[in-house]
Amino acid sequence: EFHRSVPAAVQVTVRDALNQAMDEELERDERVFLMGEEVAQYDGAYKVSRGLWKKYGDKRVIDTPISEVSLILICCPLQAGLRPICEFMTFNFSMQAIDQVINSAAKTYYMSAGLQPVPIVFRGPNGASAGVAAQHSQCFAAWYAHCPGLKVVSPWNSEDAKGLLKSAIRDDNPVVFLENELMYGVPFEMSEESQSKDFTIPIGKAKIERQGNHVTVVSHSRYVGHCLDAAAVLAKEGIECEVINLRTIRPMDVESIETSVMKTNHLVTVEGGWPQFGVGAEICARIMEGPAFNYLDSPVTRVTGVDIPMPYAKILEDHSVPQIKDIIFSVKKTLNV
Amino acid sequence: SGKMLSNISNVLRACAQKNGAAVVMSARTYADFTTQATFEIKKCDLFKLDEAPATQVVMTRDEGLQYYRTMQTMRRMELKADQLYKQKIIRGFCHLYDGQEACAVGIEAAINLTDHLITAYRAHGYTYTRGGTFNMQIVLLRGGIAKGKGGSMHMYCKNFYGGNGIVGAQVPLGAGVALACKYQENNQLCVCLYGDGAANQGQIFETYNMAALWKLPVIFICENNRYGMGTSVERAAASTDYYKRGEFIPGLRVDGMDVLCVREATRFAADHCRSGKGPILMELQTYRYHGHSMSDPGVSYRTREEIQEVRSKSDPISMLKDRMLSNNMASVEELKEIDVEVRKEIEDAAQFATTDPEPPLEELCNHIFSNNPPVEVRGTNPWSKLKSVS
Numbered sequence A: 001e002f003h004r005s006v007p008a009a010v011q012v013t014v015r016d017a018l019n020q021a022m023d024e025e026l027e028r029d030e031r032v033f034l035m036g037e038e039v040a041q042y043d044g045a046y047k048v049s050r051g052l053w054k055k056y057g058d059k060r061v062i063d064t065p066i067s068e069v070s071l072i073l074i075c076c077p078l079q080a081g082l083r084p085i086c087e088f089m090t091f092n093f094s095m096q097a098i099d100q101v102i103n104s105a106a107k108t109y110y111m112s113a114g115l116q117p118v119p120i121v122f123r124g125p126n127g128a129s130a131g132v133a134a135q136h137s138q139c140f141a142a143w144y145a146h147c148p149g150l151k152v153v154s155p156w157n158s159e160d161a162k163g164l165l166k167s168a169i170r171d172d173n174p175v176v177f178l179e180n181e182l183m184y185g186v187p188f189e190m191s192e193e194s195q196s197k198d199f200t201i202p203i204g205k206a207k208i209e210r211q212g213n214h215v216t217v218v219s220h221s222r223y224v225g226h227c228l229d230a231a232a233v234l235a236k237e238g239i240e241c242e243v244i245n246l247r248t249i250r251p252m253d254v255e256s257i258e259t260s261v262m263k264t265n266h267l268v269t270v271e272g273g274w275p276q277f278g279v280g281a282e283i284c285a286r287i288m289e290g291p292a293f294n295y296l297d298s299p300v301t302r303v304t305g306v307d308i309p310m311p312y313a314k315i316l317e318d319h320s321v322p323q324i325k326d327i328i329f330s331v332k333k334t335l336n337v
Numbered sequence B: 001s002g003k004m005l006s007n008i009s010n011v012l013r014a015c016a017q018k019n020g021a022a023v024v025m026s027a028r029t030y031a032d033f034t035t036q037a038t039f040e041i042k043k044c045d046l047f048k049l050d051e052a053p054a055t056q057v058v059m060t061r062d063e064g065l066q067y068y069r070t071m072q073t074m075r076r077m078e079l080k081a082d083q084l085y086k087q088k089i090i091r092g093f094c095h096l097y098d099g100q101e102a103c104a105v106g107i108e109a110a111i112n113l114t115d116h117l118i119t120a121y122r123a124h125g126y127t128y129t130r131g132g133t134f135n136m137q138i139v140l141l142r143g144g145i146a147k148g149k150g151g152s153m154h155m156y157c158k159n160f161y162g163g164n165g166i167v168g169a170q171v172p173l174g175a176g177v178a179l180a181c182k183y184q185e186n187n188q189l190c191v192c193l194y195g196d197g198a199a200n201q202g203q204i205f206e207t208y209n210m211a212a213l214w215k216l217p218v219i220f221i222c223e224n225n226r227y228g229m230g231t232s233v234e235r236a237a238a239s240t241d242y243y244k245r246g247e248f249i250p251g252l253r254v255d256g257m258d259v260l261c262v263r264e265a266t267r268f269a270a271d272h273c274r275s276g277k278g279p280i281l282m283e284l285q286t287y288r289y290h291g292h293s294m295s296d297p298g299v300s301y302r303t304r305e306e307i308q309e310v311r312s313k314s315d316p317i318s319m320l321k322d323r324m325l326s327n328n329m330a331s332v333e334e335l336k337e338i339d340v341e342v343r344k345e346i347e348d349a350a351q352f353a354t355t356d357p358e359p360p361l362e363e364l365c366n367h368i369f370s371n372n373p374p375v376e377v378r379g380t381n382p383w384s385k386l387k388s389v390s
Helices: A014-028 A052-056 A068-075 A091-106 A141-145 A158-170 A223-235 A254-264 A279-289 A291-295 A314-318 A324-335 B002-015 B061-086 B101-110 B124-129 B134-140 B170-184 B202-213 B259-274 B304-314 B316-326 B332-355
Strands: A010-013 A032-036 A061-063 A083-087 A121-125 A151-153 A175-179 A187-190 A207-210 A215-219 A241-245 A248-250 A267-270 A301-303 B036-040 B045-047 B056-060 B116-118 B190-195 B218-224 B251-255 B280-285 B375-378 B385-388
Touching: A010 A014, A010 A158, A014 A032, A014 A052, A014 A158, A014 A187, A052 A061, A068 A091, A091 A121, A121 A158, A141 A151, A141 A175, A141 A248, A141 A279, A151 A158, A158 A175, A158 A187, A207 A223, A215 A223, A215 A254, A215 A324, A223 A241, A223 A267, A223 A324, A241 A254, A254 A267, A254 A279, A254 A291, A267 A279, A267 A324, A279 A291, A279 A301, A301 A324, B056 B061, B056 B259, B061 B101, B061 B124, B061 B316, B061 B332, B101 B124, B101 B218, B101 B259, B101 B316, B116 B170, B170 B190, B170 B202, B170 B218, B202 B218, B218 B259, B251 B259, B259 B280, B259 B316, B316 B332
Parallel strands: A032 A061, A032 A083, A083 A121, A121 A175, A151 A175, A215 A241, A215 A267, A267 A301, B116 B190, B190 B218, B218 B280, B251 B280
Antiparallel strands: A010 A187, A151 A248, A207 A241, B036 B056, B045 B251, B375 B385
């Protein structure tokens, strides 16, 4: 038997993971290109596309004027043969062009009865940041996930970021890829497998980040980390949480949630977005409609952002989003302990 | 405290726009100073206009001192904001205005406080000229003007509609304010500002169309500081003649570093609007010394030499100072005294801001709706029921 060396894991930030994903896909397929404000010469507003313009040049990495609508307009018909990555500096600005995302991207394959696919990725930071106030802090997961024709992906860690972005770029459909600014600089260990150029994570499959028997805690993006932190605290009190990282919002992996709930009998959802008509609301409805409903020992609890525009002052902002203590509190209330 | 109130009232008086009235800041009026002088200013480039703003203009000593003090206050305020940001007292986004002072001061000198103004996120200068005291400006960045809800990009006061974060979105809003003025027949107008980056937004062209069609009393002003974040105008615009982009709207291109040029052009534009001729477009050629925001060093897309050159050859405050000194309208000591006073006022304001308490948590959910009975707001979990009052 040959001696095998231990697989080498490395620490990679989410930013670098996204950068690697784009770099690898730009290299792999000539039809892929990146377009957006400040993505080329500035290296990206949040430096996610650092080095790409230097490597691939004007044709593959394109700076646009501040014009979200035309950004999409240009990206959509270009799918006739090309595979654009369209960066929004933040998803708040995507509202300028949301008509195009829905009416020109999401619905086209359907309206054309299969003649016109739209292999486009819309990516950028989504949700709350730090002190950027109401117009720059909204979470768009629920808005985009509402629409048939779109896939909506929300990675948490570096492996998620890289694997899911590669899948999104290779997918022949419009994918809304929701990143998180506060996660860009966070390093995570990436397995050797995930460092391969062929590493992808399937869209539509959730991941169980932590096994547990007492309660299922489902989240996406940055709050997965909060859930794991809360789980560590709760474990000291003998409460074992099963933490599920959704990874994809649409199509949602309801089956993974159901399987878990049928084991734990309790469910808490955690998200940064507003409560009404949100991701947690959808999970509640789907659980109620499926086999897991009969296994619930208490109603599902949603932990969400506060139902207000995001305030600027630090103390107000801190209290507008779920904190770890809110998750702990909600788990205990759900378990009635 | 009494001292703070007198600071505030001094500052309010300083930025009150009273043409010709003697609101003298310094108690000493030397009999041998020139009380007014005539200056030759740069001609504007014209588009679809037969007449032009005056090139021979009169500035009184009082006006000069007022413009100087206001611009100097704005300059020091922005530098202080830079410091406070680095100390993490100001958070989030912070877009500084230093270099562009002549625009805000020149515009305000030509309109009334009863007129209206709206701009984008590089708004500290306008918040000040529109009457928000700088105490409160810095305080708002922690708690003050918008009760801590808005921050640097979202400051409001009477007849000043912010402070807007989405590039270009303020332009249709400005036309809307102008529509309200016309509707109410109050002879007021709206000054609607945007940058060279925003000038390529579609909603601006839709707004041009409606403003011209309905002859709205709006002055569109493009503050062209040559860069939209990291993108120079040549890389963003098919045409960099921003004053012509209104196509069927007459336009002026103005030296935005000269407060008198800005004032004269704005006077001309205001007359145009108030006489019922409809909108007019002004392009102010100006420059920002800081990067786009506090997270942009500002030197990856332009050279330090360029910044230095503008500072040494075109600085708006230096230009005004030279004019006043060479025309014997003020003494070096007098201007130095103003500098010292301004510095002190800013220090006091920063001190106040740093020690002012953060807003109370009870404020969290208020101001969702106006004129509405109290509403219950869901907190982060179903057991958290918060209260919102109008």
